[in-house]
Amino acid sequence: KNQVEQSPQSLIILEGKNCTLQCNYTVSPFSNLRWYKQDTGRGPVSLTIMTFSENTKSNGRYTATLDADTKQSSLHITASQLSDSASYICVVSAKKPGGSYIPTFGRGTSLIVHP
Amino acid sequence: SAVISQKPSRDICQRGTSLTIQCQVDSQVTMMFWYRQQPGQSLTLIATANQGSEATYESGFVIDKFPISRPNLTFSTLTVSNMSPEDSSIYLCSARLGMNTEAFFGQGTRLTVV
Numbered sequence: 001k002n003q004v005e006q007s008p009q010s011l012i013i014l015e016g017k018n019c020t021l022q023c024n025y026t027v028s029p030f031s032n033l034r035w036y037k038q039d040t041g042r043g044p045v046s047l048t049i050m051t052f053s054e055n056t057k058s059n060g061r062y063t064a065t066l067d068a069d070t071k072q073s074s075l076h077i078t079a080s081q082l083s084d085s086a087s088y089i090c091v092v093s094a095k096k097p098g099g100s101y102i103p104t105f106g107r108g109t110s111l112i113v114h115p
Numbered sequence: 116s117a118v119i120s121q122k123p124s125r126d127i128c129q130r131g132t133s134l135t136i137q138c139q140v141d142s143q144v145t146m147m148f149w150y151r152q153q154p155g156q157s158l159t160l161i162a163t164a165n166q167g168s169e170a171t172y173e174s175g176f177v178i179d180k181f182p183i184s185r186p187n188l189t190f191s192t193l194t195v196s197n198m199s200p201e202d203s204s205i206y207l208c209s210a211r212l213g214m215n216t217e218a219f220f221g222q223g224t225r226l227t228v229v
Contacts (some may be wrong), residue, residue, distance in 0.1 A: 044207075045220070083205075
């Protein structure tokens, strides 16, 4: 069964500090991994996408890593800002026979950045 | 990219009634989806909205409870029928321009059934 596990479930940090969120998955056959940011009352917005051959991808202060061998990914946030307070969702897609793709969503990590 | 407008953004409904949620995309998209997101849980796919044909439902979701329409490539509706408090959740519309492209999401509809 395809699963995506995220940790920690929630995290509180001070503004300006760095943090790292984790994502472990058992999705097969692996196609890609995306990190989404979901602000309260909003839909998720894509931050990064990584395929099997990529092991790091940056988007501003967000840097995602992927270890396809251990099936782990991390999202590192540098110099956090108050606006980073949100839920961060790891989504891993598998490719079905026939060409369609099935995304499996993690439960998300709730990040709160305090001033 | 695609911008998705979803409405209503929230509603409080009486049990036994039905609510229809609308999803409008600013461009023609191949694939549209409806998800449910319960508090503290991950997004769960309800169904794929197929243009011009019946929606494809995931295990645990049925058409009588969640009828879906998709009359064209930019619009879809999800109806939550005969609601009970267990249906209280956030419902999200999503669209993809292609098979394995980024998924864009509406802002969600927060439904509370009393």
